[in-house]
Amino acid sequence: AQTVTxxxxxxxxxxxxxxTLSCTYDTSESNxxxxxxxxxxxxxxxxxxxxxxxxxxxxxxxxxxxxxQKAAKSFSLKISDSQLGDTAxxxxxxxxxxRSYQLTFGKGTKLSVIx
Amino acid sequence: xxxxxxxxxxxVLKTGQSMTLQCAQDMNHEYMSWYRQDPGMxxxxxxxxxxxxxxxxxxxxxxxxxxxxxxxxxxxxxxSAAPSQTSVYFCASKSPGWAxxxxxxxxxxxx
Numbered sequence: 001a002q003t004v005t006x007x008x009x010x011x012x013x014x015x016x017x018x019x020t021l022s023c024t025y026d027t028s029e030s031n032x033x034x035x036x037x038x039x040x041x042x043x044x045x046x047x048x049x050x051x052x053x054x055x056x057x058x059x060x061x062x063x064x065x066x067x068x069q070k071a072a073k074s075f076s077l078k079i080s081d082s083q084l085g086d087t088a089x090x091x092x093x094x095x096x097x098x099r100s101y102q103l104t105f106g107k108g109t110k111l112s113v114i115x
Numbered sequence: 116x117x118x119x120x121x122x123x124x125x126x127v128l129k130t131g132q133s134m135t136l137q138c139a140q141d142m143n144h145e146y147m148s149w150y151r152q153d154p155g156m157x158x159x160x161x162x163x164x165x166x167x168x169x170x171x172x173x174x175x176x177x178x179x180x181x182x183x184x185x186x187x188x189x190x191x192x193x194x195s196a197a198p199s200q201t202s203v204y205f206c207a208s209k210s211p212g213w214a215x216x217x218x219x220x221x222x223x224x225x226x
Contacts, residue, residue: 004157033213045158045205045217052213091157099165101146101209102173105157 002027002094006106013082014114020067021077021109023092029053033095034068034075035103040088048090051075079111087113118142119218121206127224128196136191136221138206146209147189151175151202152220158205164189196225 003026013019025034036048051059051068058066063083067076079086092106122137140147148163150173160173164183178200180192193200203222207215 035214037217043203043220043222045207045220047214047216050214093157095213097213100160100163100171100173101148101213101215102160102163103150103158103215105159107156 002029002096002104004092004094004104004106006090006092006109008109009107010110010112012112012114013079015082015084017082018078018080019082019111021079021090021092021111023075023077023106025073025075025092025094027073027094027096029096031097033097034066035093035095036064036066036075036077037091037093037105038086038088039091039108040085045091049077082113084113084115087111119206119208119216121204121218121221123221124219125222127226128193129226130196130198132196133192133194134196136193136204136206136223138189138191138218139187140189140208141187142208142210143186144208144210145186147183148173148207148209148215149179149181149189149191150205150207150217152205153202161191161204193223196223198225201225 032053034051038046049061063080089108093103145166149161150158162181164170206218
């Protein structure tokens, strides 16, 4: 079974600064997908970024980028130029290709952006 | 294009009552699923469907039933609610590719 660990329950960052959220995972699979989801106080689950394990290049979406280290089973999220709207819970998630498309989530990191 | 729509947003039930959480999507996605989110945890898969007439169990299916009579709708039924089913429930569908897109959730409290 896969497990996803987010070791930072809470983090804070000053507005306009950069912050990195950590995620490690455990799997014996060689082909899989990794995701970061954002959950603001509104409760909505919003896809931030995704990474295919077979791709060596790190994914980037505007101010969000990942550092994917396959051998170390590490998948950290970097948020640049932090904005107040980035305040949210962030969940790292793992998916192995299967009929169920099941996502295995970490417990989340609560990020607060301070003005 | 409304995406994934869940109703109701909030619900309070007494132990033993039944209810159905509704989920609809207008994107013609074949795959839909239900997750629950408990405090301090990420989401866990309850049931999923890969198309009309096809459903299967996820990680935590006990106490829940599903059916999929149309591509658009995927309701989740609680036949006899228990306090352990107090949670936030999310419905999701999948577009081509490997990413799930979630509805806004239903907060259910069972007293």
